[in-house]
Amino acid sequence: MNVADTEVVFSILGKHGYERTDEMSQADVILVNTCSVRDNAEQRIYGRLEQFNTHRKARPGVLVGVLGCMAERLKESLLESGKVDIVAGPDAYRSLPLMLQNAAPGMPQINVLLSREETYAEIVPVRLDTNGVSAFISIMRGCNNVCSYCVVPYTRGAERSRDFHTIVREACDCAQKGYKEVTLLGQNVDSYSFQDCNFARLLAMVAEACPGVRVRFSTSNPQDISDEVLQVMASHANICHQIHLPVQSGSDRMLEKMRRRYTREWYLQRVDAIRRYMPDCAISTDVIAGFCSETEEDHALTLSLFEQVRFDSSFMFQYSERPGTLAARKYPDDVSPAVKTRRLEEIIALQNKLSLESNRADMGKTFEVLVEGPSKRNPSDLCGRTGTGKMCVWPDTGHKAGDFVQVEVVDCTQATLLCKLV
Ligand code: SAH
Ligand code: SF4
Numbered sequence: 001m002n003v004a005d006t007e008v009v010f011s012i013l014g015k016h017g018y019e020r021t022d023e024m025s026q027a028d029v030i031l032v033n034t035c036s037v038r039d040n041a042e043q044r045i046y047g048r049l050e051q052f053n054t055h056r057k058a059r060p061g062v063l064v065g066v067l068g069c070m071a072e073r074l075k076e077s078l079l080e081s082g083k084v085d086i087v088a089g090p091d092a093y094r095s096l097p098l099m100l101q102n103a104a105p106g107m108p109q110i111n112v113l114l115s116r117e118e119t120y121a122e123i124v125p126v127r128l129d130t131n132g133v134s135a136f137i138s139i140m141r142g143c144n145n146v147c148s149y150c151v152v153p154y155t156r157g158a159e160r161s162r163d164f165h166t167i168v169r170e171a172c173d174c175a176q177k178g179y180k181e182v183t184l185l186g187q188n189v190d191s192y193s194f195q196d197c198n199f200a201r202l203l204a205m206v207a208e209a210c211p212g213v214r215v216r217f218s219t220s221n222p223q224d225i226s227d228e229v230l231q232v233m234a235s236h237a238n239i240c241h242q243i244h245l246p247v248q249s250g251s252d253r254m255l256e257k258m259r260r261r262y263t264r265e266w267y268l269q270r271v272d273a274i275r276r277y278m279p280d281c282a283i284s285t286d287v288i289a290g291f292c293s294e295t296e297e298d299h300a301l302t303l304s305l306f307e308q309v310r311f312d313s314s315f316m317f318q319y320s321e322r323p324g325t326l327a328a329r330k331y332p333d334d335v336s337p338a339v340k341t342r343r344l345e346e347i348i349a350l351q352n353k354l355s356l357e358s359n360r361a362d363m364g365k366t367f368e369v370l371v372e373g374p375s376k377r378n379p380s381d382l383c384g385r386t387g388t389g390k391m392c393v394w395p396d397t398g399h400k401a402g403d404f405v406q407v408e409v410v411d412c413t414q415a416t417l418l419c420k421l422v
Pocket of ligand 2: 143144145146147150151152153187188221
């Protein structure tokens with residue numbers, strides 16, 4: 001989401017004569033887009049601000065700005081350090097050129113107004129991706145859920161959906177520019193709603209408008225993912241069979257406390273539905289270890305849910321209390337750091353085993369892979385992903401980024417399918 005937002009910022013600034021540089025020492029303006037979802041994300045930004053301040057001191061006139069969720073959460077207090085000239089929340093990017101114009105030493109500028117309408121709908125993002133294969137398309141902003149642990153609704157504001165005409169236009173524009181994959185982004189894509197268009201219809205429209213382009217999306221909320229969406233996925237060859245379905249916990253007691261509006265039973269039924277429509281669909285998840293009052297039984301239920309679903313991959317986190325959230329106000333953060341770490345490690349160990357098993361089950365199968373370019377680990381190999389999102393590598397066959405090739409899986413690690421060209 002932040003990559004997509006940064007592309008919007010580049011577009012807005014580009015229209016006002018700013019150019020991008022990869023050399024910090026060349027920059028007149030240094031902006032950092034931020035995440036507040038866990039404390040360690042914020043701590044990393046403080047480190048970066050120190051680094052930027054060295055440049056700011058070395059070259060008088062350099063402006064440093066904090067964008068995004070930290071700007072929204074911390075507001076004026078970010079200015080106290082004296083290291084920041086611009087503070088702009090996620091809905092304030094159109095005002096950046098003016099803020100940059102007005103900012104000067106001792107004259108910091110701040111705009112953290114949240115909007116009920118802003119979707120940057122007509123702005124054509126300037127893509128950061130350099131291999132020109134895969135593009136993000138933001139379809140909605142904000143979130144109307146109030147999961148008790150989560151800061152997103154406070155930093156990104158209320159949910160709003162972007163006009164579908166502009167989404168389809170952006171997807172077609174990507175296709176025309178040679179992109180081969182688009183990922184539709186929202187905190188809760190299944191609640192997309194613009195006029196009479198829901199997410200299932202939007203997905204079908206994008207897939208039909210760009211037949212040569214793979215379509216992905218993220219994130220689905222288990223409470224909202226509909227059979228209609230699954231039917232659209234199953235009936236369009238270019239929609240990838242991969243669903244990111246964050247579960248957060250396998251214990252109903254925790255789910256209720258987290259204010260997730262589904263039960264373990266409901267989640268498992270949704271997984272069954274996905275596999276009924278698409279037996280080959282990859283399913284990934286997010287999980288939080290050590291949420292308030294979590295017991296060993298709750299944790300065991302998370303592990304057993306992982307065993308039951310057999311996720312292909314997961315993003316796994318320790319609970320990090322976020323100031324101002326319902327959980328921070330209501331529930332003590334009472335699972336000790338050592339216990340959180342141990343539980344997280346147990347989940348990671350289990351997921352590693354499941355990922356390896358999932359990859360082993362693909363051995364001998366043939367997949368269509370979108371070539372991304374040389375493999376990072378071994379430049380004489382090529383790499384690319386299957387529709388199910390798995391990374392494949394194979395000896396260089398002279399193909400270019402953006403080509404579709406058929407590969408057969410001959411071996412695997414927990415993270416990668418080792419292949420040969422068919
Ligand atoms: N909208 C998405 C999630 C966005 S945040 C959804 O509802 O599924 C991405 C992930 O960060 C969440 O799924 C959750 O697992 C994790 N997360 C959010 N707040 C957290 C917190 N306070 N501590 C630890 N992890 C958190
Ligand atoms: Fe946060 Fe819940 Fe909204 Fe996801 S759905 S962004 S976890 S409040």
